[in-house]
Amino acid sequence: MKTQVGIIGGGPSGLMLSQLLDLQGIDNVVLEKHSREYVLGRIRAGVLEHGFADLMREAQCGERMDKEGEIHHGFYIAHGGGKDRIDLHGHTGGNSVVVYGQTELTRDLYEAREKMGGKVIHNVDDVKPHNITTDAPSLTYRQGDEVKCIDCDYVIGADGFHGVSRKTIPSDKIREYEKLYPFGWLGVLSRTKPVSPELVYAKHERGFALCSMRSQVLSRYYIQVPLTDTVEDWSDDAFWAELKRRLPADLADALETGPSIEKSIAPLRSFVAEPMRYGNMFLAGDAAHIVPPTGARGLNSAASDIYYLYHAMVDHYKKGDDTGLENYSKTALARIWKAQRFSWWMTTLLHKFPDNIPYDDKLQQTDLEYLLSSEAALTSLAENYVGLPF
Numbered sequence: 001m002k003t004q005v006g007i008i009g010g011g012p013s014g015l016m017l018s019q020l021l022d023l024q025g026i027d028n029v030v031l032e033k034h035s036r037e038y039v040l041g042r043i044r045a046g047v048l049e050h051g052f053a054d055l056m057r058e059a060q061c062g063e064r065m066d067k068e069g070e071i072h073h074g075f076y077i078a079h080g081g082g083k084d085r086i087d088l089h090g091h092t093g094g095n096s097v098v099v100y101g102q103t104e105l106t107r108d109l110y111e112a113r114e115k116m117g118g119k120v121i122h123n124v125d126d127v128k129p130h131n132i133t134t135d136a137p138s139l140t141y142r143q144g145d146e147v148k149c150i151d152c153d154y155v156i157g158a159d160g161f162h163g164v165s166r167k168t169i170p171s172d173k174i175r176e177y178e179k180l181y182p183f184g185w186l187g188v189l190s191r192t193k194p195v196s197p198e199l200v201y202a203k204h205e206r207g208f209a210l211c212s213m214r215s216q217v218l219s220r221y222y223i224q225v226p227l228t229d230t231v232e233d234w235s236d237d238a239f240w241a242e243l244k245r246r247l248p249a250d251l252a253d254a255l256e257t258g259p260s261i262e263k264s265i266a267p268l269r270s271f272v273a274e275p276m277r278y279g280n281m282f283l284a285g286d287a288a289h290i291v292p293p294t295g296a297r298g299l300n301s302a303a304s305d306i307y308y309l310y311h312a313m314v315d316h317y318k319k320g321d322d323t324g325l326e327n328y329s330k331t332a333l334a335r336i337w338k339a340q341r342f343s344w345w346m347t348t349l350l351h352k353f354p355d356n357i358p359y360d361d362k363l364q365q366t367d368l369e370y371l372l373s374s375e376a377a378l379t380s381l382a383e384n385y386v387g388l389p390f
């Protein structure tokens, strides 16, 4: 098989790029390790920057998002028994975010791919990039006992943190930056009415908590837990009781509890691999970078990678202009590191750090007090949260 762009990974990054390229008549193939059902079974975050929402519309995948997604003009920071609203709309000249589950977004992308007859090949094993430093790269993969080969002009590594693409790059050609946090997030999905019309990020002596949602009948809650905790340590009742302890009384009293339909613990990590290009292979999304979920930057960071790659590929194939491809890594990393900074800052601001000395705790509290008292600080928070320009 021959294609112009071979994409490893059928998650949001790979699917979005595949759809955008197809709309421009640029031939591509997506190789996905798992079934569509498996991919859609993943529970992920649900806050889209306005830039990502625009990209979904450009990819002709935004109809359900616009119908079912919720526009949020702000969120709350709960602390000291009360809460302060962060006015995103007011501090960014009218920008907001869209609350729409990543699972639904990925479903929309799969359905759009299917409608266009896009080539997404599922249940592939042993995907391997070959000759990526030549002008004739290829991908091999196995289905059952048969090994198949796809010749392509470019390879896109959109295969997530544990994928094969980044690991294909020789260790002396790539530099990895990583920061691990001394806690994780225990997340619960429940068919309950969200406790607040907008998200609530809670800073509490007992640890961080977050009240989010997927719809008006599907809530998503998180509490910070030690890395040693397991899901088995947390009954639904224990989770709800701890969440209530970390919320202001009015929210704790109003919290509608119910059976968890999903419960999981995720560690928090910051990670960046540089450069995001090796030969004719380009890394995008989680394959190249990971952020702690506090700032809801994960999917949104992938969006800017895809935006840059999409325009670079169009310029290459339609104008013979390779400037975008040549500058991709530098351009993408400039925005990625800003998302890394914001995610680190918001995580540091709101979580209980077990090894903090008292001075650190005072600085953390002062950072919050400064934020809530400064228009400049609030504007900085808001412009990062709604999404810096691509």
Ligand code: APR
Residues within 6 Å of the ligand: 008, 009, 010, 011, 012, 013, 014, 031, 032, 033, 034, 039, 044, 045, 102, 124, 127, 158, 159, 160, 161, 162, 163, 164, 284, 285, 286, 287, 298, 299, 300, 302
């Ligand atoms: N071969 C083929 N497919 C692979 C391989 C492989 N060797 N390794 C991983 N994959 C697939 C995974 O099964 C997954 O479906 O690549 C896809 C990568 O998708 P994601 O991990 O979702 O990464 P990405 O598409 O960049 O989306 C980033 O998703 O994980 C969240 O927090 C993340 O919100 C962010 C967004």
Ligand code: PHB
Residues within 6 Å of the ligand: 044, 045, 046, 047, 199, 212, 213, 220, 293, 294, 295, 296, 297
């Ligand atoms: C979520 O809804 O899963 C979510 C929302 C905001 C975050 C992180 C996760 O910052």
